[in-house]
Amino acid sequence: MKLTTTAGLALALTTCASLLLGSSSALAQAYPNKPITMIVPWPAGGSTDRHLRALADLASKHLGQSIVVQNQPGGGGTLGPGNMALAAKPDGYTIAQYPMGMLRIPHMQKTMWHPLNDFSFIIGVSGYTFGFVVKGDSPYKSFNEYIEAARKAPGKIDYGSTGTGTSPHLLLEELAAGAGVQLNHVPFKGNADLMAALLGGHVMAGSDASGWDKYVDGGQMRLLATFGEKRTKRWPNVPTAKDLGYNVIGNSPYGLVGPKGMDPAVMKTLHDAFKKAMDDPKHLDVLDQLNQDLWYRSGEDYAKWARETFAKDKLLIERLGLAAK
Secondary structure, eight states, X not given: OOOOHHHHHHHHHHHHHHXXXXXXXXXXXXXXXXXXXXXXXXXXXXXXXXXXXXXXHHHHHHHTSOEEEEEOOOGGGTHHHHHHHHHOOSSSSEEEEEOTHHXXXXXXXXXXXXXXXXXXXXXXXXXXXXXXXXXXXXXXXXXXXXXXXXXXXXXXXXXXXXXXXXXXXXXXXXXXXXXXXXXXXXXXXXXXXXXXXXXXXXXXXXXXXXXXXXXXXXXXXXXXXXXXXXXXXXXXXSOBTTTTTOOOOOOOOEEEEEETTOOHHHHHHHHHHHHHHHHSXXXXXXXXXXXXXXEEEOHHHHHHHHHHHHHHHHHHHHHTXXXXX
């Protein structure tokens, strides 16, 4: 008996669907069968690099393959993920950290990639503790002394950050706007470069994540303020910007992404391995050293957060006068 055209078409579609599902399942079972590259868009030795190397090492044990960390600093943390989006295959063998600058810099300048459409969101991981530091022998003993110096010499009191459009930059610009002072911003490629410049006396101060921790604890630097909702456990005597009367709070959450078009089964394999690594006591110890908190988001929730933040931060950048003309 011959199948009708409709019945034949239905059978063909069912067969195709089964083949596709089987192909996806087989791909997931075979993945990974070689090392994975994780792009960290900051110089080696900084707080993000320290964190993600530890996390990658733990996740590799669950994946059964090594994860090779590749530092690609530049563009306020956007160079590495942007290059990945433009050039890497969506096969799960190239992933990257996705810093907040990815959602801000496209509002400030033209980019070759779209911050939402060109990425597959795998997992949300953590957020930073941001602080404002000066050298140990700096004349500024408090954050208010630094601001008063800027009030007396507009545009001549400088600070470094990890790049134009990054959270450490925008936090300080927002605070300066609230204080009615003009600061001279000096951008660096990342935490390690900024810390070296500050220790060498090339900038007066630094706004950055907690890569300054060992220098503060060792007395080479002085921590004048942090930017969290509350004071840190590690430096409880240091005031927050909020304590000092500035309505400026930020922790700049970040996670891991791949190029657009990744197979959902491969994304789940990566997500599950990194989630186990995040919950490992060794990882929690590293976060404690850096005074960072867990910020777990599933891939779906991370993508939703990115969409909402991209829209919200457009208003911040416009308010600070940094939007592209």
